[in-house]
Amino acid sequence: MHRKGDTPATLDLFADDAPQPPSTEQIGPASYVFRGYALPVVDRLLPALEAVLQTAPFRNMVTPGGFTMSVGLSSCGALGWTTDRSGYQYSALDPQTDQPWPAMPQVFRDLAQAAASDAGFADFEPDACLINRYVPGAKMSLHQDKNEHGYQWPVVSVSLGLPAMFLFGGLERSDKTQKVPLFHGDVVVWGGEDRLRFHGVLPIKQGSHSLLGEQRINFTFRKAR
Ligand code: MD3
Numbered sequence: 001m002h003r004k005g006d007t008p009a010t011l012d013l014f015a016d017d018a019p020q021p022p023s024t025e026q027i028g029p030a031s032y033v034f035r036g037y038a039l040p041v042v043d044r045l046l047p048a049l050e051a052v053l054q055t056a057p058f059r060n061m062v063t064p065g066g067f068t069m070s071v072g073l074s075s076c077g078a079l080g081w082t083t084d085r086s087g088y089q090y091s092a093l094d095p096q097t098d099q100p101w102p103a104m105p106q107v108f109r110d111l112a113q114a115a116a117s118d119a120g121f122a123d124f125e126p127d128a129c130l131i132n133r134y135v136p137g138a139k140m141s142l143h144q145d146k147n148e149h150g151y152q153w154p155v156v157s158v159s160l161g162l163p164a165m166f167l168f169g170g171l172e173r174s175d176k177t178q179k180v181p182l183f184h185g186d187v188v189v190w191g192g193e194d195r196l197r198f199h200g201v202l203p204i205k206q207g208s209h210s211l212l213g214e215q216r217i218n219f220t221f222r223k224a225r
């Protein structure tokens with residue numbers, strides 16, 4: 001183990017988990033990747049995540065089409081995103097326990113609000129945080145996020161653990177996709193005209209992350225109602 005801030009003895013700059021310098025990349029008219037934005041608060045995010053998962057563990061939900069998702073899902077905040085044979089919806093109760101979802105930890109909320117503000121969306125108050133867990137091989141097929149009541153607020157995503165190749169398409173499923181690699185600590189804000197673009201995640205490659213092991217965790221913050 002090396003201490004935070006240290007450079008490992010051998011550093012492969014071409015490895016797909018090579019540390020990224022702090023930077024911002026604009027990937028759409030209203031979408032920004034803030035490289036390493038979450039790194040300063042990772043040591044507070046992880047214990048808060050553990051606490052959320054004690055109440056609402058990851059589960060592999062079944063889609064309306066009858067497929068079991070390869071991604072494990074949980075949620076925190078007033079509303080959680082769920083899917084089953086009857087459809088997709090946001091609900092105030094975890095269907096597995098019929099209890100409210102765990103509260104959104106303040107450190108989650110503050111991070112999402114700061115990133116949204118830096119992307120030009122001041123006063124973002126998410127009411128839902130979907131938590132996705134990818135093990136190597138898990139993927140998310142191309143889709144649109146259309147279950148929220150309005151699209152005036154952005155989606156903010158936080159990537160932790162193993163890297164992923166994110167696919168960013170257009171407003172039609174058949175539109176060409178651009179590939180955007182996402183690394184531990186990256187935060188992305190997707191708003192405005194990009195909000196309804198198709199997107200997905202390629203199968204996660206085998207690997208082990210120093211803090212999270214063989215998984216990628218992604219938080220997506222939304223205003224669902
Ligand atoms: C672009 N999650 O949970 S986050 C999802 O990495 C989802 O787990 C992916 O797509 C993940 O729905 C991608 C980035 C993301 C989330 C919502 C978007 C990108 C988006 C909504 C509109 C456009």
Ligand code: FE
Pocket residue numbers: 143144145199
């Ligand atoms: Fe999505």
